[in-house]
Amino acid sequence: MSKVLPDSFYTAMEALVPRYPTRVALLLPALHEAQKKYGWLPPEVLDEVAEFIKVHPAQVREVASFYTMYNLKVVGEHHLKVCTNVSCALRGADKILEHCEKRLGIKSGETTSDMKFTLAEEECLGACGTAPAMMLDDEYYENLDTQKIDRLIDRLGSAE
Amino acid sequence: MASETMFIQHFGNEEARSLNYYKNQMDGYSALKKALNLNPEDVIGEVKKSNLRGRGGAGFPTGVKWGFIPKKSDIPKYIVCNADESEPGTFKDRDLMRYTPHLVFEGMAIAGWAIGSSCGYIYIRGEYAREAKLLNQALDEAYQAGFLGKNIFGTGFDFDITVHRGAGAYICGEETGLLNSLEGKRGEPRVKPPFPAIAGAFGGPTVVNNVETLAAVPFIINRGGDWYSNLGKLENSGGTRLFCVSGHVKKPGLYELPAGSFTMRQLIYDYAGGILNDKKLKAVIPGGASSPVLTPDEIDVIVDIEPLMKAGTMLGSAATMVISEDYCVVKVLKRITYFFAHESCGQCTPCREGTAWMYSILKRILSGHGSERDIDMLSELAENIGGGKTLCALGDAAAGPVASFVRKFRPDFEAYVRGAKCRTV
Numbered sequence: 001m002s003k004v005l006p007d008s009f010y011t012a013m014e015a016l017v018p019r020y021p022t023r024v025a026l027l028l029p030a031l032h033e034a035q036k037k038y039g040w041l042p043p044e045v046l047d048e049v050a051e052f053i054k055v056h057p058a059q060v061r062e063v064a065s066f067y068t069m070y071n072l073k074v075v076g077e078h079h080l081k082v083c084t085n086v087s088c089a090l091r092g093a094d095k096i097l098e099h100c101e102k103r104l105g106i107k108s109g110e111t112t113s114d115m116k117f118t119l120a121e122e123e124c125l126g127a128c129g130t131a132p133a134m135m136l137d138d139e140y141y142e143n144l145d146t147q148k149i150d151r152l153i154d155r156l157g158s159a160e
Numbered sequence: 161m162a163s164e165t166m167f168i169q170h171f172g173n174e175e176a177r178s179l180n181y182y183k184n185q186m187d188g189y190s191a192l193k194k195a196l197n198l199n200p201e202d203v204i205g206e207v208k209k210s211n212l213r214g215r216g217g218a219g220f221p222t223g224v225k226w227g228f229i230p231k232k233s234d235i236p237k238y239i240v241c242n243a244d245e246s247e248p249g250t251f252k253d254r255d256l257m258r259y260t261p262h263l264v265f266e267g268m269a270i271a272g273w274a275i276g277s278s279c280g281y282i283y284i285r286g287e288y289a290r291e292a293k294l295l296n297q298a299l300d301e302a303y304q305a306g307f308l309g310k311n312i313f314g315t316g317f318d319f320d321i322t323v324h325r326g327a328g329a330y331i332c333g334e335e336t337g338l339l340n341s342l343e344g345k346r347g348e349p350r351v352k353p354p355f356p357a358i359a360g361a362f363g364g365p366t367v368v369n370n371v372e373t374l375a376a377v378p379f380i381i382n383r384g385g386d387w388y389s390n391l392g393k394l395e396n397s398g399g400t401r402l403f404c405v406s407g408h409v410k411k412p413g414l415y416e417l418p419a420g421s422f423t424m425r426q427l428i429y430d431y432a433g434g435i436l437n438d439k440k441l442k443a444v445i446p447g448g449a450s451s452p453v454l455t456p457d458e459i460d461v462i463v464d465i466e467p468l469m470k471a472g473t474m475l476g477s478a479a480t481m482v483i484s485e486d487y488c489v490v491k492v493l494k495r496i497t498y499f500f501a502h503e504s505c506g507q508c509t510p511c512r513e514g515t516a517w518m519y520s521i522l523k524r525i526l527s528g529h530g531s532e533r534d535i536d537m538l539s540e541l542a543e544n545i546g547g548g549k550t551l552c553a554l555g556d557a558a559a560g561p562v563a564s565f566v567r568k569f570r571p572d573f574e575a576y577v578r579g580a581k582c583r584t585v
Contacts, residue, residue, distance in 0.1 A: 068328035
C-alpha cells in the first residue's frame with residue numbers, strides 16, 4: 001500500500017508517542033492530523049492511520065464515525081458550521097442559517113457545486129454569551145449578523 | 161458590596177495568559193511550591209475544608225473525590241482535566257483556558273501531588289482548536305521555566321500535562337465517556353462501578369475535574385480552605401463561581417459571583433440588565449440544557465446547588481438561559497430534545513429510542529398535527545427514560561426538560577393542538 005499521508009503526519013505523531021501509555025490513545029490525535037491533508041478522511045487515509053496505530057481498519061472506522069468533527073465524506077474548501085442550539089436560537093440563529101443557505105444557494109448539510117463551501121448546523125459551540133455564533137473551519141465567529149456573514153462569504157468567495 | 165473575584169478581572173486581557181503575568185500579577189506557581197512542602201493528605205484536607213464543589217455540573221465535593229484515590233497503586237494514577245465544555249449555555253471554561261491557562265496547569269499539578277500522580281491530560285473539546293493551541297503555547301512556557309516536567313522545584317516531583325483534543329461529541333463531557341475517548345475509543349460511557357477513582361484512564365486510579373474546579377485550587381492552597389469556603393454564602397458550597405448568562409438579557413456574558421449570594425431574579429434583572437427590549441420573562445433554564453425549566457414565579461430561588469435542587473431543578477454548570485415572552489417555549493424544547501437525540505451515544509435503549517421519539521412528537525405538535533395524547537405521551541416518555549434507567553446521566557438530562565416544560569407550560573403545547581401557529585419568527 002502506498003502512503004498518502006505526508007511526513008509531517010508521522011513527525012507529529014512520533015512526538016506524541018511518549019505522551020501516552022498505549023498506542024491506540026493516539027487515534028483521535030492521528031485522525032485530526034490526518035484530516036489536515038484533504039479536509040476529510042478518505043478510505044485510504046483511514047487505512048493508513050490504522051496501519052500506523054497498529055489496529056484493524058474497522059476499529060478506526062468505528063471510532064471515526066462516532067465523532068462529528070471527522071468528515072467521512074468530502075467537504076468543501078471552507079466548512080461553515082452555524083450553531084442553532086438554544087442560546088444561539090434565542091438570538092436569531094435560524095435567520096443566520098437561512099441567510100447562509102440563501103447566499104450559498106445550498107441547504108444545511110450540502111456543499112456548493114464548485115466545492116468551495118460546505119454548510120452545516122452545529123450543536124452548542126460554547127460561545128453562548130456572544131450568540132449567535134458559528135465556526136468557519138477552525139475559527140469562531142461570534143455576535144453574528146447577516147452583514148458579517150455577507151462580508152465573510154464575499155471575502156472567501158473571491159479569494160483564489 | 162463588590163466581592164472578591166479570582167478569575168474575571170483577567171478575562172479579555174491577552175497578556176494575562178503569559179507566564180510573566182501569571183507570576184507577577186497572580187503569584188503564579190507559588191501555590192504549587194507551597195503544596196509540595198505539605199503532605200499530600202494535608203493538601204486534600206485543605207481542599208475538603210474549602211467546600212469546593214465540582215464546577216462541571218454534578219457539584220461533587222472535590223476534596224472528597226481526591227480522597228477516594230487509593231494511596232498505593234501498581235499502575236500509574238492520572239489527573240484528567242475535563243475541558244469538554246459542551247452543556248448548552250456554558251462558556252466559562254473557554255475563557256479560563258484562553259486567559260488563565262497557568263491556573264489550570266497549577267491546579268492540575270497540585271492535584272497530582274495530592275493523589276500521587278505524575279501524569280495529567282487536558283481533554284478539550286475539538287471545536288476549541290484555538291484554545292488548544294493557546295494551552296500548548298502556555299505549556300511550553302511552563303515546561304521551560306521548570307514548573308512542569310521533571311523534578312519540579314528540586315523536590316523530585318514530576319508532572320506532565322498533555323492537551324488531548326476531542327472531536328465533537330457532547331457525551332465525552334461525561335467522565336467515563338471522556339476516558340474512553342482519551343483512550344482512543346468511541347466516547348461511550350462505561351458501566352459503573354468501577355468508578356474512575358479505582359479504574360479510570362488506562363485502568364489507573366483517576367481524578368476527573370472540571371477546568372474551573374482545578375483553576376480554584378491554587379487560590380485554596382495559597383489563601384486557605386477556610387478563606388475559600390467563606391466566599392460562598394451557604395453551607396457546604398464554597399468560593400465564587402462563573403455564571404454564564406445567555407439568551408434574552410440585555411447583558412449576556414460571564415458573571416463571577418459568590419456562590420449562593422443572590423437569587424435568580426437578581427442574576428437576570430440586576431446583574432444581566434433585565435430582559436432584552438424590556439419584554440416580559442417567559443422561562444428560565446438555570447443550569448444548562450439538562451436542567452428543568454423555571455417559570456417567572458419561581459425565580460426568587462437562591463442560585464446555588466442545593467436551593468435549586470430543592471426547587472426541582474439544578475445549578476449544573478451554572479449556565480442560565482433566559483427566554484422572553486417573544487419566543488415559543490415549545491420550539492425551545494424541540495431544539496433541546498433534538499440536541500439530546502443527536503448526542504445520545506446509543507448504548508441504552510430508553511435514551512436512544514426515547515429521545516428520538518420525543519423529538520418526533522415535538523415536531524408533530526409544532527407542525528400543527530399533534531394531539532392531546534401526544535402531550536401526555538411526552539410526559540410518559542420522559543418518565544420512562546429518566547430516573548436512572550440508563551448507564552449515564554444523559555437519559556435524565558433529556559427527560560428533565562421535557563417533563564418540566566410540559567408540566568409548567570402545558571397551555572403553550574395545547575395551543576398548537578388547537579391550531580395555533582408558532583409566533584416565533
